[in-house]
Amino acid sequence: MWNVYLKGFNAYLQLERSLSANSVQAYIRDVEKLEQYLLAHDKKLPPEQVSLDDLQNCAQWIAQLGMTATSQARIISGIKAFYRYLMMEDLVKHDPTQLLEAPKVRRKLPDVLSFDEIESIIGKIKAGTPEGQRNRAILETMYSCGLRVSEVVNLKISQLHFDAGFIRVIGKGDKERLVPIGRDAVKYITLYMNEIRIHMPIKKGQEDTLFLNRRGSGLSRVMIFLVIKELTAAAGINKQVSPHTFRHSFATHLVEGGADLRAVQEMLGHESITTTEIYTHLDREYLRDTLQRFHPRF
Numbered sequence: 398m399w400n401v402y403l404k405g406f407n408a409y410l411q412l413e414r415s416l417s418a419n420s421v422q423a424y425i426r427d428v429e430k431l432e433q434y435l436l437a438h439d440k441k442l443p444p445e446q447v448s449l450d451d452l453q454n455c456a457q458w459i460a461q462l463g464m465t466a467t468s469q470a471r472i473i474s475g476i477k478a479f480y481r482y483l484m485m486e487d488l489v490k491h492d493p494t495q496l497l498e499a500p501k502v503r504r505k506l507p508d509v510l511s512f513d514e515i516e517s518i519i520g521k522i523k524a525g526t527p528e529g530q531r532n533r534a535i536l537e538t539m540y541s542c543g544l545r546v547s548e549v550v551n552l553k554i555s556q557l558h559f560d561a562g563f564i565r566v567i568g569k570g571d572k573e574r575l576v577p578i579g580r581d582a583v584k585y586i587t588l589y590m591n592e593i594r595i596h597m598p599i600k601k602g603q604e605d606t607l608f609l610n611r612r613g614s615g616l617s618r619v620m621i622f623l624v625i626k627e628l629t630a631a632a633g634i635n636k637q638v639s640p641h642t643f644r645h646s647f648a649t650h651l652v653e654g655g656a657d658l659r660a661v662q663e664m665l666g667h668e669s670i671t672t673t674e675i676y677t678h679l680d681r682e683y684l685r686d687t688l689q690r691f692h693p694r695f
Contacts, residue, residue, distance in 0.1 A: 398443050399432045406482050415570040427475025434458050444480075445489045452476070452497045466500040473499040508636040510646045515540055518638070521631040527593045528611070532624055534582070534589040535608055539640060541582035542566070543647035543665055546640035550616045553605045554590075559583050568666040576664050 403425055410421045434455040435442055442451070455476075459469050476494060483489040510518070519536050523529035539549055548566050556565040563575045586607070599613040606615045621640050629638040636642070644665070651661050662670050 398441075399428075402444050402479075402483065402488065403428060405486065405488075406479055409482050409486075415572065417570060420569070423471075424475045424478060427472045428479045430459060430472050431455050431476050444483060447493055449493045449496055452493055456497065456499075460500070470499040473497060508638065508642055508645075509649045510634075510636070510638065510642055512650065514632070514634055514636075515643070515646065517632040517634065518625070518628045521628045530585070530589050530593050531608060532628075534585040535621065535624070536628075536643065537582040537585045538564075538578070539643040540647055541579035542576045543644045544576075545569075545644060546618050546621050549621060549640070550608065550618060552607045554607050555605050557586070557607070559587075566666065572666060574663065574666045 406428065407421060407425060410416045410424055416424075431447070431452070435447070435451070437458075438454075440451065456469065456473060459472055464472075473494075477497065480489065480492045480494045484492050515536075519533065522533050522536070524533065535549060538544065538552070539546075542564060544552070544566060545568065548568060551567065552564070556567075557578075558564065559578070562577055564578050566574050566576050568574060590607075594607075594609065597609060597611075597613050599609065603609060603613060603615055608616050610616055610620070618640075625638060625640060625643075629636070648661050648665060651664075652658065658670065
């Protein structure tokens with residue numbers, strides 16, 4: 398009985414919210430957890446008959462499955478989104494999730510690399526090799542533009558507008574944004590294209606893909622993770638460093654340098670300014686230094 402509702406929810410997420418296929422499937426799985434709970438407890442209820450008590454008991458059931466607080470909170474968030482959709486479509490008369498509480502999740506901020514640490518990681522690249530020149534261009538681009546790893550591996554030559562000083566990025570939900578690109582990133586991308594990529598055998602369909610492996614195919618996300626992990630270890634940096642660390646460092650360094658938060662939001666492609674505030678975490682020492690320099694009574 399839930400299939401019709403889920404099919405409509407699926408279409409709404411794809412067409413109106415413009416979410417990626419992975420995000421849509423995550424939302425659908427969240428709602429299916431509620432359906433599983435009801436069936437496991439012999440409650441053959443349609444969505445419009447589900448009560449707050451049912452939802453609270455479902456939340457307890459999910460917790461008993463041994464899921465982390467983060468996973469529990471995500472599932473409840475998905476169920477809430479489902480009922481907001483049903484309300485919007487007049488498929489239910491009231492929203493039973495309004496008073497449903499999710500477990501409190503303490504968001505752990507990722508490690509931030511200092512500029513010197515980024516330089517140290519980049520310095521471990523074997524510059525004399527084709528892969529080294531490509532990897533230098535990749536890391537310079539990630540730090541210069543604050544790209545997600547998926548945005549890096551999917552970056553096209555046709556999206557490079559060096560004459561205007563921008564690149565065109567296709568982000569989450571196929572949303573497009575223009576991001577300024579720095580001189581160093583332009584320099585190393587140009588060197589990679591003119592000295593390495595131009596001599597590579599390129600597979601059909603990959604002609605416009607910027608970063609390629611030695612076989613002429615696009616890179617995988619995992620490969621970028623492995624490259625960064627290896628370089629971080631070689632640099633002797635004892636932090637949890639991933640491609641996202643470069644994105645987080647990009648945003649943090651901009652804010653610490655005085656950049657407007659709205660401008661950072663636009664460059665990161667965040668829909669909500671709240672997300673940007675979380676990613677652009679300012680450490681206490683920076684805040685203290687700002688107060689010392691600018692407050693007349695400090």
